[in-house]
Amino acid sequence: MxxxxxxxxxxxxxxxxxxxxxxxxxxxxxxxxxxxxxxxxxxxxxxxxxxxxxxxxxxxxxxNGGFLLAGLANFFHETVVLYGRETATAIYLQTAAEIQRQACEQPEIIHLTGSLRVAADAAELADCQLQLAALRASGLPVESYAGPEGVGLLLPTDGVMQxxxxxxxxxxxxxxxxxxxxxxxxxxxxxxxxxxxxxxxxxxxxxxxxxxxxxxxxxxxxxxHVRTARLQMLATAPAREVNFPRPVYRRQGYDYWQQLPDGCLALGGFRDHAEAAEWTFATEPTALIQSRLDKFLREDLKVRAAVTHRWAASVAYTTxxxxxxxxxxxxxxxxxxxxxxxxxxxxxxxxxxxxxxxxxxxxxxxxxxxxxxxxxxxxxxxxx
Ligand SMILES: Cc1cc2nc3c(=O)[nH]c(=O)nc-3n(C[C@H](O)[C@H](O)[C@H](O)COP(=O)(O)OP(=O)(O)OC[C@H]3O[C@@H](n4cnc5c(N)ncnc54)[C@H](O)[C@@H]3O)c2cc1C
The missing domain is CATH 3.50.50.60 (FAD/NAD(P)-binding domain)
Incomplete structure (x- = not known):
C-alpha cells in the first residue's frame, strides 16, 4: 500500500x-x-x-500533509538569523500573500484555519517563545497558544488543503x-x-x-548542496474521538497532522528516527517509520480509528x-x-x-x- x-x-x-x-x-x-x-x-x-x-x-x-505555512522551512526566528530581518520579513509576507491567493483561487479545498506549532518539551517551548518574539518584532501575526493539542503558537494566517x-x-x-x-x-x-x-x-x-x-x-x-529524503505519512478512518480544528506541527516540524472535514486524520513525521535510511530516492513506506507513526497516533493523539492509508514521497533539502x-x-x-x-x-x-x-x-x-x-x-x- x-x-x-x-x-x-x-x-x-x-x-x-x-x-x-x-x-x-x-x-x-x-x-x-x-x-x-x-x-x-x-x-x-x-x-x-x-x-x-x-x-x-x-x-x-x-x-503531502496539506499544510499551507507562511515562511520558509526554517522557523521565522531562524530565518532572521540566517537571512537578515528585512529579507526574512519580506519573504514571510510574500508567502502569506501566496496562501491568500491560493485560498481565493480554490476556496472549496483550501481552508484558512491557522496552524499550531506545539512544543514537545521545555526546550521547544523556549524556542516557540523566540519565534513569537521574532514574529512580533517584525509586526507579523502570531499568538501564544495553550489547548488540548499542547502549548505553543497559533499562526493565524496559515491554512490547510487537499x-x-x-x-x-x-x-x-x-x-x-x-x-x-x-x-x-x-x-x-x-x-x-x-x-x-x-x-x-x-x-x-x-x-x-x-x-x-x-x-x-x-x-x-x-x-x-541538494539532497533527497523520503517523508512518510498515514491516514485513518473518521476519528470522532478526537477534534483537531487546525493543522498541528510538533517537534520542530518533524511531526505534523491535520484532521480532515470528514474526521479522518492524516499524520506524518518521524523521519529523524531513521535519518540515515530516509536520505534516499526510494518512495515506499517502511515498517520502522510507520510503526513510530502508529505509536504516536495511538499513545499520544489517542486516536482509535483504523489506519486506512500509508504512503511516502520524495522531497529535497538544501544546506x-x-x-x-x-x-x-x-x-x-x-x-x-x-x-x-x-x-x-x-x-x-x-x-x-x-x-x-x-x-x-x-x-x-x-x-x-x-x-x-x-x-x-x-x-x-x-x-x-
Ligand atoms: C509526506 C510529505 C508531507 C509533506 N507535507 C508538506 C506540507 O504539509 N506542506 C508543505 O508545504 N509541503 C509539504 N511537503 C513538501 C511538498 O509536498 C513539496 O515540497 C512540494 O509538493 C513539491 O512540489 P513540486 O511540484 O515542486 O514537486 P513534486 O510534486 O515532487 O513534482 C515533481 C514532478 O516531477 C516529476 N519528475 C521527476 N523526475 C522526472 C523526469 N525525469 N521526467 C519527467 N518528470 C519527472 C515527478 O513525477 C513529479 O510529478 C511534504 C512532502 C511530503 C513527501
Whole structure:
C-alpha cells in the first residue's frame, strides 16, 4: 500500500508524449510547482507545454500533509538569523500573500484555519517563545497558544488543503484553456533546446525543471548542496474521538497532522528516527517509520480509528534552507528543494523561474538572492 488519502479517484486519461512537439518553454514536472510555472508562462503570453514521468500530482505535491505555512522551512526566528530581518520579513509576507491567493483561487479545498506549532518539551517551548518574539518584532501575526493539542503558537494566517485536488484542479484549468500536458513520459535527456523521452522530443527554446525530490539526480551538479529524503505519512478512518480544528506541527516540524472535514486524520513525521535510511530516492513506506507513526497516533493523539492509508514521497533539502532557483545550464532552469515545505514556496519559486526564463524581473527571486548573499556572509546552515 502506497496510496495517499487524497487519491479518491483517477484523473483524466494520461496523454504520453509521442513524436515531436514544439513550444517556447517546456516545463518538466507536473506538481504544484510545475503547474504554477505554466500558469505564469500563460500570463506572460508564452507558449508552453508540461511533461511528467508519472501523473499530475503523482509526486510530493499530491502526497503531502496539506499544510499551507507562511515562511520558509526554517522557523521565522531562524530565518532572521540566517537571512537578515528585512529579507526574512519580506519573504514571510510574500508567502502569506501566496496562501491568500491560493485560498481565493480554490476556496472549496483550501481552508484558512491557522496552524499550531506545539512544543514537545521545555526546550521547544523556549524556542516557540523566540519565534513569537521574532514574529512580533517584525509586526507579523502570531499568538501564544495553550489547548488540548499542547502549548505553543497559533499562526493565524496559515491554512490547510487537499493537496492532490489542488494540483488536479490546476491541471484541469490548464487543459480547459487549451494547454497540453504529457504524462507517463519520463524525461531521459535535457539539453539546450530539447527535452527527450523514450518516445518523443519537445523542441523548445527554454526548459524549466520543476522537480523537488530527486532534483540532484537530474542535475548532479547540484549535489551535495541538494539532497533527497523520503517523508512518510498515514491516514485513518473518521476519528470522532478526537477534534483537531487546525493543522498541528510538533517537534520542530518533524511531526505534523491535520484532521480532515470528514474526521479522518492524516499524520506524518518521524523521519529523524531513521535519518540515515530516509536520505534516499526510494518512495515506499517502511515498517520502522510507520510503526513510530502508529505509536504516536495511538499513545499520544489517542486516536482509535483504523489506519486506512500509508504512503511516502520524495522531497529535497538544501544546506542553506533556501530553495534552488537557478539557470543551471544554458537556457535550462531548475527550481525545487524546498526542504520539506514546498506547497507555497514551490509555487512562488516556480513562478519566479518562469519569469526569469522569459527575461522578466521577479521580486521573489530577488529576495532569495538577498537571503543567499546574507547567509553566505553571516549565516550558518540550519535545517530540519
Ligand atoms: C509526506 C510529505 C508531507 C509533506 N507535507 C508538506 C506540507 O504539509 N506542506 C508543505 O508545504 N509541503 C509539504 N511537503 C513538501 C511538498 O509536498 C513539496 O515540497 C512540494 O509538493 C513539491 O512540489 P513540486 O511540484 O515542486 O514537486 P513534486 O510534486 O515532487 O513534482 C515533481 C514532478 O516531477 C516529476 N519528475 C521527476 N523526475 C522526472 C523526469 N525525469 N521526467 C519527467 N518528470 C519527472 C515527478 O513525477 C513529479 O510529478 C511534504 C512532502 C511530503 C513527501
Amino acid at each position: 502506497n496510496l495517499p488519502i487524497w487519491d479518491q479517484g483517477t484523473g483524466p486519461l494520461p496523454l504520453p508524449l509521442e513524436g515531436t512537439v514544439r513550444a517556447a518553454v517546456c516545463v518538466v514536472g507536473l506538481g504544484g510547482s510545475g503547474l504554477a510555472a505554466l500558469d505564469e508562462l500563460s500570463k506572460l503570453g508564452v507558449a508552453a507545454v508540461g511533461i511528467d514521468a508519472g501523473l499530475v500530482g503523482g509526486g510530493a505535491a499530491g502526497r 493537496p492532490l485536488a489542488r494540483v488536479r484542479n490546476l491541471a484541469a484549468r490548464w487543459r480547459a484553456e487549451g494547454g497540453q500536458l504529457y504524462e507517463n513520459s519520463p524525461v531521459r535527456k535535457i539539453t539546450k533546446g530539447a527535452v527527450v523521452t523514450a518516445s518523443g522530443t519537445i523542441l523548445c527554446e527554454r526548459v524549466i525543471v520543476a522537480v523537488d525530490g530527486r532534483l540532484e539526480q537530474i542535475f548532479p551538479e547540484l549535489s551535495p 542553506d534552507g533556501l530553495p534552488v532557483l537557478a539557470e543551471v545550464r544554458d537556457q535550462v532552469w531548475a527550481v525545487g528543494a524546498y526542504s520539506g515545505t514546498g506547497n507555497i514556496v514551490g509555487a512562488l519559486s516556480a513562478r519566479a523561474a518562469a519569469r526569469l526564463a522569459c527575461g522578466q524581473p521577479s521580486a521573489w527571486a530577488d529576495l532569495l538572492s538577498q537571503a543567499r548573499t546574507y547567509c553566505g556572509r553571516n549565516g550558518r546552515p540550519l535545517g530540519h
